[in-house]
Amino acid sequence: MKRWLFFLGIVLLLSGTASAALGITPAKTEFNFVPGSEHEITYRVLSDKPDQEIEIYVEGDLAEYATVSKEVVFGADSFVFKLKFPSEVDAPGPHQILVGAREVPSEDQFIGVAVNIRALVNVFIPYPGRYLEAGLTIPNGNIGDEIPIEANAINRGKESLTISPKIEFKDSSGEVIETMSFSEVTLDTGQDRFFRKFLNTEGFSSGDYMAIAVFDYGETTMVNKSFRIGSLFVNVTNITDKLPKKGIQKFYVNIESLWNDPLDEVYADVNVSNDVGSILFRTPSVSLEGWSKKTLEGFLDTKDLEGNYDVSVALKYAGKTSFAFGSLIVFEPTNWVIIGGIVGAVMLIIIIIIVSIIIFKKRKKGIFKK
Template sequence: MSRTTLNRNCMLVLAAFVMLFALAGQSLALGVAPTQKVIDFEPGQTKEVKIQIINDQQKDFKAIVYARGEMANYTNIRDSLVTVKANEKMKEFRFNVSMPSSIDKPGDHEVEIVVLEFGDDVEEKAIVTARVAVVSKLIVRVPYPGKYADAKLFINSANVNETVTFKVPIYNFGDEAIEEAWAEIQILGATYEVIGKVETNRIRLEPKSENSVKAGWLADVNAGVYHAVAIVHYDDKTVRVEENFEVGNLLVEVENVIVDEFRLGEIAKFDIIVKNTWNELLKDVYGDVKVVDEKGSIYTNYKTASIDIPAYSKGVLEAYWDTKEAQIGKYDLDITLHYKGKTSRKVIETHVNIDSITTKRMPTAEVVGAKSGAGPEFIKQNSVLIISVIILIIINIGWFIYFKKSKK
């Protein structure tokens, strides 16, 4: 293969990468609603189902619609090619599901309706380029013989000494009525010991129906993470669901600051006593410590080492300040604690003398909020941009190597 051919192929590959990631930015142009729909199984019946193709960017495009999955053979799509105009924000699409005479296995059976966007010239070209695909899932629910229920658990958390609300939706997937359904909810502590119990109201459920039961619990406990187990009783059967929930706010607070054996002009050591008010071990707790004078001048900006603090326990963060430029007077000790993606801040009035540093106790710290920056959500929301930047770097490296070789 000649150098010219090789270079041309390299450029084509690089161009393909550029096009691929440029098209990735169009992923929000196409949508579908609903993304999931449930219908009951009716032997031998045909059901018409409607979905909406969403044209978010209000542009002209064509799409191919097809079915895949377990129930695809029972799905009839009359016109698989759909044309969407720029002035159509939503385009209705209909298809039929022809139920068989029987399905041996009870429960949920799925078919996915895939909407695949193509370029405007899909009918003129033998080879076309797909751009974006979205999926609407249809679930055909086959009832269980007799009485069969499932449940979920939703919890509205609360502050300490407020009421936590439990909601338990119960689904009767059987073909017989459930005369009485209710839930007993156990609240477990950090070591999974039972610290409370409540019972919900009681309901009746017709076949293939849903309803909810509720209960409340007074959270007269310390702040922290707790666990709820709901035992759902329906006639002579039970089903179990469980979830974690929180009481109060996750907080690490500064309790005291101690400075021993100090002389002005030397390095002062601050022992910052911090308390974990949560019912779990907190790892990698650290602080940013500033010393600020009355005019706003910052004398030090010190990051402490990280420590682990057990539940409901205290720890000591060590910070240092070289006082050779300091004078006798009043300063603010500004402490920001970092823990589990959150921060809390406390400003303490501090008096510097010849041979002592004393602090004035201040109000309890408050949670400032979660950290910003490159956390998991940031990365998730900007993944296309990040990948595109990486590809552009690779392309630039490729161009550099190409031009370097061509000069030889």
């Protein structure tokens, strides 16, 4: 009984601790390194326990250049974080400083269950010389859409850069079908710039494309992004081609949307026919997300069918129809019970023959001995 009470006490202690809320805001801040510059951030500590002692700390590879106005707060409070850069840091690239708040456990609290939360300060120290970081964003679209294009560049080096950007668009064969140019800009250390336009897809064919952003600043930085342009078409990629003669069977129609937008009420009318007659059935409808694949599932009674049949599929969606054709074989299913019986009988006959031969040989040897 005492043991159960002990474990119950631990559970209540842990659940009470876990329910306590502790937060710190802002959660994320970014600075570019500028020699000798100073920065301040006012942080707010959020806590649902007014008397809770909370330790404030700083850690990370640039923590030596940071200070906080308070090392301890009680409950919800605020403090000031100060960051003073030196004249030089010999470690170019991205760095992180963590500004943390952690509960100081009381004497009756386990240390391992105290809440600890941290905010992030990102610092970028420029690379020597010329260094450009670039990105490109382009979503999928449909024929006739105005697709938004967004390229961005940030000077991550110590030298100023004068940039002449352009974006080339290539089709699946690699041919450049469109070029988009932007005005020349100059970026100082740490500065960034976005370049935005719309791509008019009128006259484009549906399919896969590649956008290549080229940033010329005496050197060249390139970044590419693939995207798709869709047409209002849903393709039938596969249909059932074999079924056993065994009553009601599932018939599958695999489909793929080549449209960038969702489609509702997509279904198929399936016709199975031969020289004697035909059977028509409809699948339940489904919804398709852009560029997605699904399987339509219908039902066909094969009890009175056997042999080869022609299959035609009329796929219906958004007032349009796609057609697909194939063949279906309805076969008599293998009766494994009969086959097992035949195999067993054959094996039994073989055993009888072998045993008979052995007996015959033994008797023959006995006659000669006499």
